[in-house]
Amino acid sequence: MTSDADTVIQTTGLTKRFGGVDAVNGIDFQVRHGDVYGFLGPNGSGKTTTIRLLLGLISPTRGGCSIFGEPVLPGAAALRCVGALVERPAFYPYLSAVDNLLLYAAARGIDRDRATRLVGPALERVGLTEAARRKLAGYSTGMRQRLGIGTALLDGPELIVLDEPTNGLDPGGVVEVRQLIASLAREGATIFLSSHVLTEVEQLCDRVAILVRGRIVSEGSTRDMLGEGERLFLRFETGDEAGRAATLLNQRDIAFERLDDAPALLVSAPASEGARVNRLLGEAGLYPGELSVRRPSLESVFLELTGDRAVEPTASAPDAPAAPATVT
Amino acid sequence: MSGFLRADWIRFRHRRDVLVIALALPVLAVVGYASGLTSSGNQFSFDPDFSPPPEILAAMAAERQRFAFPQSVLTLLGSTGIGLLALVYLAVATVGDEIGWSTIRLSLLASSDRRRFLASRFVALGVVTAWIVGSLFVLGVVLPFAAKALGADLPTAPAIDALGTVGYVASILLVAASALSFGILVALLTRSGPAALVVAVIYTLVEAAFGSLPIWQRDDLLAWLPTLLFTTASAALLDQANRAAAAVRPFEELIGSPPPEQPLPHVLSIQAGMLVVLAWGALFLTAAFLRMRRMDIPE
Ligand SMILES: Nc1ncnc2c1ncn2[C@@H]1O[C@H](COP(=O)(O)OP(=O)(O)OP(=O)(O)O)[C@@H](O)[C@H]1O
Ligand SMILES: [Mg+2]
Numbered sequence: 001m002t003s004d005a006d007t008v009i010q011t012t013g014l015t016k017r018f019g020g021v022d023a024v025n026g027i028d029f030q031v032r033h034g035d036v037y038g039f040l041g042p043n044g045s046g047k048t049t050t051i052r053l054l055l056g057l058i059s060p061t062r063g064g065c066s067i068f069g070e071p072v073l074p075g076a077a078a079l080r081c082v083g084a085l086v087e088r089p090a091f092y093p094y095l096s097a098v099d100n101l102l103l104y105a106a107a108r109g110i111d112r113d114r115a116t117r118l119v120g121p122a123l124e125r126v127g128l129t130e131a132a133r134r135k136l137a138g139y140s141t142g143m144r145q146r147l148g149i150g151t152a153l154l155d156g157p158e159l160i161v162l163d164e165p166t167n168g169l170d171p172g173g174v175v176e177v178r179q180l181i182a183s184l185a186r187e188g189a190t191i192f193l194s195s196h197v198l199t200e201v202e203q204l205c206d207r208v209a210i211l212v213r214g215r216i217v218s219e220g221s222t223r224d225m226l227g228e229g230e231r232l233f234l235r236f237e238t239g240d241e242a243g244r245a246a247t248l249l250n251q252r253d254i255a256f257e258r259l260d261d262a263p264a265l266l267v268s269a270p271a272s273e274g275a276r277v278n279r280l281l282g283e284a285g286l287y288p289g290e291l292s293v294r295r296p297s298l299e300s301v302f303l304e305l306t307g308d309r310a311v312e313p314t315a316s317a318p319d320a321p322a323a324p325a326t327v328t
Numbered sequence: 329m330s331g332f333l334r335a336d337w338i339r340f341r342h343r344r345d346v347l348v349i350a351l352a353l354p355v356l357a358v359v360g361y362a363s364g365l366t367s368s369g370n371q372f373s374f375d376p377d378f379s380p381p382p383e384i385l386a387a388m389a390a391e392r393q394r395f396a397f398p399q400s401v402l403t404l405l406g407s408t409g410i411g412l413l414a415l416v417y418l419a420v421a422t423v424g425d426e427i428g429w430s431t432i433r434l435s436l437l438a439s440s441d442r443r444r445f446l447a448s449r450f451v452a453l454g455v456v457t458a459w460i461v462g463s464l465f466v467l468g469v470v471l472p473f474a475a476k477a478l479g480a481d482l483p484t485a486p487a488i489d490a491l492g493t494v495g496y497v498a499s500i501l502l503v504a505a506s507a508l509s510f511g512i513l514v515a516l517l518t519r520s521g522p523a524a525l526v527v528a529v530i531y532t533l534v535e536a537a538f539g540s541l542p543i544w545q546r547d548d549l550l551a552w553l554p555t556l557l558f559t560t561a562s563a564a565l566l567d568q569a570n571r572a573a574a575a576v577r578p579f580e581e582l583i584g585s586p587p588p589e590q591p592l593p594h595v596l597s598i599q600a601g602m603l604v605v606l607a608w609g610a611l612f613l614t615a616a617f618l619r620m621r622r623m624d625i626p627e
Contacts (some may be wrong), residue, residue: 039430043512049626052624052625052626055436055437055440056436057433057436057437057624057625058624058625058626059622059624074436074442074443075440075441075442075443075444076440079440080439082436082437083437088430089434090429090431090434090627091431091434092339092429092434093339094342094344095339095342097344099338100434101340103338103339103434104335104434104435104437104438105379105438106332106334106335106338106438107335107438107445108331108437108438108439109331109439112334118499120614124370141509157379242378258614283483290595
């Protein structure tokens with residue numbers, strides 16, 4: 001993997017072993033300037049561990065990582081340009097939200113005047129203005145999470161690392177945070193987002209890595225990852241027509257799957273092949289009543305890769321955005 | 329580091345235990361002074377006809393002199409014993425809680441310079457130490473005059489040894505710094521405030537038990553070994569330095585009888601004691617910094 005001025009995060013063979021467990025096992029990835037990079041994986045797959053390694057909170061057993069081209073070591077200057085939320089955010093329970101933020105700003109080397117100017121808008125952005133003077137001991141999980149996000153964004157860092165930011169938030173909060181991330185991305189920040197909420201990643205991230213048991217099993221642009229699983233859905237009037245279409249596709253060595261409960265076929269071909277398949281069928285006098293593109297959701301790709309469950313990208317999947325391509 | 333210090337100022341200013349200790353110790357010292365002064369004068373007042381033997385009267389007069397200026401300064405500083413325990417508690421609690429609450433992450437995410445984080449905490453605790461020692465010193469100067477103004481009958485006290493007093497204050501600060509380093513190290517090792525407190529107490533007990541093993545008495549050279557232990561050396565140093573500063577004569581001299589024949593106790597000289605305590609402090613602090621540099625923060 002090459003590294004250049006555009007590279008914000010780079011890991012090489014990054015490995016962390018806890019006792020006998022390889023929490024992170026030789027992972028390589030690269031996050032470039034302006035990326036919104038999704039980091040997915042089931043529970044215990046090593047997302048938080050990777051983030052801790054990236055932030056220098058724990059040291060790797062093997063391999064390493066660099067941020068803005070600088071190796072991550074305690075005291076690395078590059079870490080100053082990073083704002084992060086790691087797992088459940090931790091705050092001083094006996095301090096108010098304002099004081100917690102002022103403390104963070106002070107430790108970050110931000111002078112008092114600038115810190116005072118930053119705190120108000122930061123709290124406002126995460127909807128905590130009214131609770132600003134309340135002690136953290138009395139904060140709910142969601143309020144803490146909001147403050148954690150506010151802290152990560154306090155001084156407009158160049159790289160924002162968010163570990164499951166919408167955890168514990170109410171539906172309104174989830175939408176707000178999603179909009180917040182989108183607006184940060186538009187402003188040009190590089191965002192590394194670990195999440196369980198796949199629709200969120202699908203909507204926000206241009207690149208995705210899927211982590212399973214400490215290894216990256218898939219990495220690439222979100223579009224490519226979803227494009228790979230695209231299929232054409234063909235519905236015919238009768239089972240007989242469907243049977244003839246199946247024979248035809250067999251002859252042309254085009255992979256497909258016949259559905260049991262309907263006179264329909266699922267052809268393993270991307271949307272761009274839709275016209276060709278349609279023409280082929282037309283030449284044989286077969287006109288499907290419906291031809292549409294079935295895109296897998298990130299969820300189905302994720303579940304397939306993580307081996308939790310083989311999920312069929314069917315039309316009934318509620319979050320599978322099925323975009324009709326051509327209808328005859 | 330000023331940023332971390334400012335952060336520590338926010339932390340400490342709002343921490344109840346820091347405030348309680350910083351305010352309670354001077355108050356306790358005032359109460360101790362007042363009760364000591366009162367009781368030193370009226371031990372026998374319940375029986376006006378009774379006249380105690382002259383050596384007892386001499387001892388009582390000497391005792392009362394401890395509350396008059398300038399001896400009062402040393403008397404007040406002598407109450408730092410509990411202050412030192414309080415400091416170890418503060419070191420252990422403020423560092424242990426950072427890990428226990430995971431708030432150390434907040435600091436290290438703000439700035440990943442772990443050395444500065446620890447150095448700043450050490451300095452912040454040093455400021456609390458200076459406040460405690462300074463306030464006891466000032467009270468030692470002020471209280472005798474206040475007592476006189478309130479009508480207390482104070483004798484004139486013998487002068488204190490200037491150099492000895494400087495040495496005493498230096499010893500207190502040295503012991504305090506080493507105790508802080510000890511507390512910080514234990515907290516980093518145990519990763520929790522309460523656990524660190526328990527370990528610190530157990531360490532002290534184990535050290536005392538270890539130091540009093542009969543094996544040390546077998547040989548004159550071996551007998552020096554326990555005096556090199558951290559708490560033993562610290563306690564001995566404070567005691568010796570206090571005596572040197574007060575320029576006190578032995579009690580036997582006061583009551584006019586020759587000292588009884590007994591083997592010389594094994595006590596380090598003040599200079600040797602300072603070196604030993606300094607060595608322990610440096611060891612604890614170095615270990616704490618190494619631990620901080622290497623340790624994973626999965627909290
Ligand atoms: N401090 C630790 N000591 C021992 N094992 C650990 C430690 N931290 C993490 N692990 C192990 O490493 C693995 C990865 O954990 P990690 O927290 O990185 O997962 P995750 O992907 O963030 O999971 P989740 O989605 O539940 O947050 C798990 O098996 C976990 O048990
Ligand atoms: Mg996690």
